[in-house]
Amino acid sequence: MTTQQLNGVALPNEDGFFGEYGGQFIPPHLKIAMDEINVAYEEIRQQPEFIQELKDLFQYYVGRPSPLFHAKRLSEKLGGAQIYLKREDLNHTGAHKINHCLGEALLAKYMGKSKVIAETGAGQHGVALATACALVGIPCEIHMGQVDIEKEHPNVVKMKILGAKLVAVTRGTATLKDAVDSAFEEYLNDPENYIYAIGSVVGPHPFPKMVRDFQSIIGEEIKQQSQQQFGKLPDYIVACVGGGSNAIGAFTAFLADDAVQLVGVEPSGHGLDTDKHSATLTLGKPSQIHGMACYVLEDESGEPLPVHSIASGLDYPGVGPQHSYLKDVGRVQYDVASDQECLDAYMTLSRVEGIIPALESAHAVAWAIRTAGNLSSDINIVINLSGRGDKDADYVAEKLGL
Numbered sequence: 147m148t149t150q151q152l153n154g155v156a157l158p159n160e161d162g163f164f165g166e167y168g169g170q171f172i173p174p175h176l177k178i179a180m181d182e183i184n185v186a187y188e189e190i191r192q193q194p195e196f197i198q199e200l201k202d203l204f205q206y207y208v209g210r211p212s213p214l215f216h217a218k219r220l221s222e223k224l225g226g227a228q229i230y231l232k233r234e235d236l237n238h239t240g241a242h243k244i245n246h247c248l249g250e251a252l253l254a255k256y257m258g259k260s261k262v263i264a265e266t267g268a269g270q271h272g273v274a275l276a277t278a279c280a281l282v283g284i285p286c287e288i289h290m291g292q293v294d295i296e297k298e299h300p301n302v303v304k305m306k307i308l309g310a311k312l313v314a315v316t317r318g319t320a321t322l323k324d325a326v327d328s329a330f331e332e333y334l335n336d337p338e339n340y341i342y343a344i345g346s347v348v349g350p351h352p353f354p355k356m357v358r359d360f361q362s363i364i365g366e367e368i369k370q371q372s373q374q375q376f377g378k379l380p381d382y383i384v385a386c387v388g389g390g391s392n393a394i395g396a397f398t399a400f401l402a403d404d405a406v407q408l409v410g411v412e413p414s415g416h417g418l419d420t421d422k423h424s425a426t427l428t429l430g431k432p433s434q435i436h437g438m439a440c441y442v443l444e445d446e447s448g449e450p451l452p453v454h455s456i457a458s459g460l461d462y463p464g465v466g467p468q469h470s471y472l473k474d475v476g477r478v479q480y481d482v483a484s485d486q487e488c489l490d491a492y493m494t495l496s497r498v499e500g501i502i503p504a505l506e507s508a509h510a511v512a513w514a515i516r517t518a519g520n521l522s523s524d525i526n527i528v529i530n531l532s533g534r535g536d537k538d539a540d541y542v543a544e545k546l547g548l
């Protein structure tokens with residue numbers, strides 16, 4: 147974990163800016179709390195005990211390194227580039243989120259916090275955080291909209307089993323946005339003793355930096371594994387982008403390797419010409435949301451637009467500030483995949499490789515399926531398979547009439 151730079155620009159600078167994006171667009175009392183977290187994080191991340199504890203947890207608890215798997219049958223079927231899968235779906239709890247949740251829970255412990263607070267939409271972040279807090283032995287409080295609670299029964303019971311206190315939010319539309327407000331209010335009751343654990347590379351500084359650092363293990367492993375398995379760096383690394391944590395985790399180790407093409411895939415949902423998509427970097431514009439400057443999908447009056455994706459983990463009208471910067475400087479290419487392409491990719495990977503991907507990850511798979519046939523067989527594409535698709539199986543089966 148070193149300070150990240152690209153062409154002499156610090157990512158982020160001391161004020162938490164990635165170029166013109168990021169920062170802290172928050173009230174002064176919250177800025178004080180965030181600055182304290184930043185100072186503590188910068189201290190703790192140098193401590194040998196913290197580094198060793200996180201390293202051991204990654205290895206013995208999460209099961210890292212996650213394998214880099216050569217999808218030979220899929221590569222053959224597509225008749226072009228070789229496809230490799232970075233198997234974040236094999237992590238304990240079934241996705242990449244455990245990487246930063248463990249980091250945040252450990253940070254809370256080292257800072258002597260008495261409670262970790264977060265919101266959750268579909269419940270994926272809530273379950274990963276409840277898991278990490280159970281392990282570290284720190285109380286965890288998850289705020290979730292009543293509407294989401296009714297939709298996401300398996301995740302709700304998992305959080306309860308793991309010992310998290312679940313707060314049902316009934317105000318407003320009783321969904322994610324209201325859960326964020328509610329969780330933040332609770333946090334502000336005692337920012338001295340509580341810590342807010344953000345679920346992606348978003349929100350005010352230092353969260354985009356911290357969550358990125360905890361996730362960057364993904365790309366570090368890809369770098370080693372690709373050298374071992376095919377003797378060079380990948381030609382392409384592709385990942386889905388919601389807030390952007392799994393993508394930035396896969397990209398970070400390669401930012402200075404210009405020959406490695408980095409591709410982030412956003413949901414075009416029902417189509418970019420409809421109002422049912424979540425393609426923030428593709429169609430949004432620079433603005434502010436949730437305490438940071440970044441690309442945002444918003445209406446003329448500056449209100450965030452309702453967004454849609456078949457993958458609930460990707461429907462967010464903002465995006466990580468570092469992704470916003472990497473788009474502007476052209477280091478990462480951002481493309482889209484539609485709901486239908488994702489369903490097709492979900493089924494194809496399941497039937498050709500016996501691996502059921504999360505609908506989120508299926509966006510990256512869909513991009514590779516669309517692209518591989520146009521490339522020669524000595525080109526390697528690494529797909530960051532951010533999570534497993536068991537959670538989506540009932541939905542897909544119903545959708546396809548299976």
Ligand SMILES: *Cc1c(COP(=O)(O)O)cnc(C)c1O
Pocket residue numbers: 241242243270345346347386387388389390391392393459460504506507532533534
């Ligand atoms: C939450 C989630 C995502 C989206 O979050 P990012 O921060 O964009 O990575 C992607 N894949 C899976 C499996 C998830 O659970």
